[in-house]
Amino acid sequence: MKHLLKMLDLSTEDITGILDLADQLKYELKHNIPHPHLKGKTLGMIFQKASTRTRVSFETGMYQLGGYPLFLSSNDLQIGRGEPVQDTARVLSRYLSGIMIRTFEQKEVEDLAEYGSIPVINGLTDFCHPCQVLADLMTIREFKGKLEGLKMCFIGDGNNMANSLIVGGLKMGMAVSIACPDDYQPPKEILDFAAQYDCFEMTNSPSQAAKGADVLITDVWASMGQEDESAKRRIAFEGYQINDDIMALANKDAMVLHCLPAHREEEITEKVFEAHAKEIFEEAENRLHAQKAVMVKLMAD
Ligand code: CP
Numbered sequence: 001m002k003h004l005l006k007m008l009d010l011s012t013e014d015i016t017g018i019l020d021l022a023d024q025l026k027y028e029l030k031h032n033i034p035h036p037h038l039k040g041k042t043l044g045m046i047f048q049k050a051s052t053r054t055r056v057s058f059e060t061g062m063y064q065l066g067g068y069p070l071f072l073s074s075n076d077l078q079i080g081r082g083e084p085v086q087d088t089a090r091v092l093s094r095y096l097s098g099i100m101i102r103t104f105e106q107k108e109v110e111d112l113a114e115y116g117s118i119p120v121i122n123g124l125t126d127f128c129h130p131c132q133v134l135a136d137l138m139t140i141r142e143f144k145g146k147l148e149g150l151k152m153c154f155i156g157d158g159n160n161m162a163n164s165l166i167v168g169g170l171k172m173g174m175a176v177s178i179a180c181p182d183d184y185q186p187p188k189e190i191l192d193f194a195a196q197y198d199c200f201e202m203t204n205s206p207s208q209a210a211k212g213a214d215v216l217i218t219d220v221w222a223s224m225g226q227e228d229e230s231a232k233r234r235i236a237f238e239g240y241q242i243n244d245d246i247m248a249l250a251n252k253d254a255m256v257l258h259c260l261p262a263h264r265e266e267e268i269t270e271k272v273f274e275a276h277a278k279e280i281f282e283e284a285e286n287r288l289h290a291q292k293a294v295m296v297k298l299m300a301d
C-alpha cells in the first residue's frame with residue numbers, strides 16, 4: 001500500500017491491517033502509551049473544501065505520532081491560482097513526508113500520487129471518502145465484534161460516502177443494501193464492482209433496504225459543491241430518511257452511523273440521531289485512530 005486514494009485500491013488484508021493498528025493506537029492513546037512512529041515527519045494537508053473532523057483529526061493525529069502537520073488552504077496555495085497539480089506534487093514531494101488532500105475531482109488526487117513521490121491520502125473527493133469509511137468499519141467492528149456476515153444499509157444519495165461504504169463493506173464480507181432515488185444512484189464503476197457480489201442490493205426503496213439491517217447509515221442529501229441543487233434535492237430525496245419507521249424494519253439492536261455534519265429532519269430524524277449519538281460520536285472519534293493507522297502504514301520508516 002503506497003497511497004490511500006480510494007477503497008477500490010485496498011485488499012481485505014490491507015483494510016484488516018489498518019483496523020487492527022487503529023484499535024491498537026486507540027488503546028495506546030487511552031492508556032497514555034506514547035507512539036511516536038512519525039517522529040520528524042511532516043504531513044501537508046490541502047483543503048479545497050471545508051472540514052471540521054478531517055482537519056482536526058489529521059492535525060491532532062500527526063502531533064500524537066510525533067510528526068508535524070501543515071494546514072494548506074487552497075485559497076493560499078498557488079494551486080488555487082491555477083498551478084498544475086503535477087507541479088505542486090513534484091514540489092511538495094521535496095519538502096514533505098506525506099500529503100492529505102480534500103478536493104472535488106478524484107483525478108486531482110490520483111495525479112498528485114502519480115506525479116509526486118510521497119504517500120497521498122484522500123481526505124474526501126466527490127467520488128469517495130475512504131478515511132471516513134475506515135473509521136466506520138472500525139466503529140462497526142468495535143460495537144458488533146465483527147464485520148463479516150452483518151448487513152449494512154445506506155439510505156440517501158449515491159455519493160462519495162455510499163461509494164466507499166459499498167466497496168469497504170463488500171470487501172469486508174458484509175451484505176450491503178443501498179436505497180437511492182433512481183436518478184441518484186452510485187456511478188457505474190461502483191455498481192460494476194458491486195455486481196460481483198451476491199450480497200449486494202440496489203433499490204429505490206428505503207424500507208426494502210432496511211429490512212434486517214445491522215447497521216443503518218445515511219449522509220446529507222446535498223454534498224459540498226452541490227449547494228445550488230439543495231432545493232431540487234430536497235424534493236428528490238423526500239422519504240430517504242432514517243426514522244422510527246425505518247428503524248422498526250432493521251434488527252432490533254441495529255446501530256446507526258452518520259459521517260457528519262448531519263441535517264436533522266432531512267436524512268435523519270433528531271430522535272434517531274440522539275438515540276444513536278453514542279455510535280455516531282464514537283465514529284467521529286475513530287477518524288483520529290483510523291487515520292493515524294493509515295499514516296503509520298504509509299509514512300513510518
Ligand atoms: N465527516 C467528515 O469528513 O467531516 P468534515 O467534513 O468535518 O471533515
Ligand code: NVA
Pocket residue numbers: 124159160161219220222223224259260261
Ligand atoms: N457527502 C458529504 C460528506 C461530508 C463529510 C460531502 O461530500 O459533503
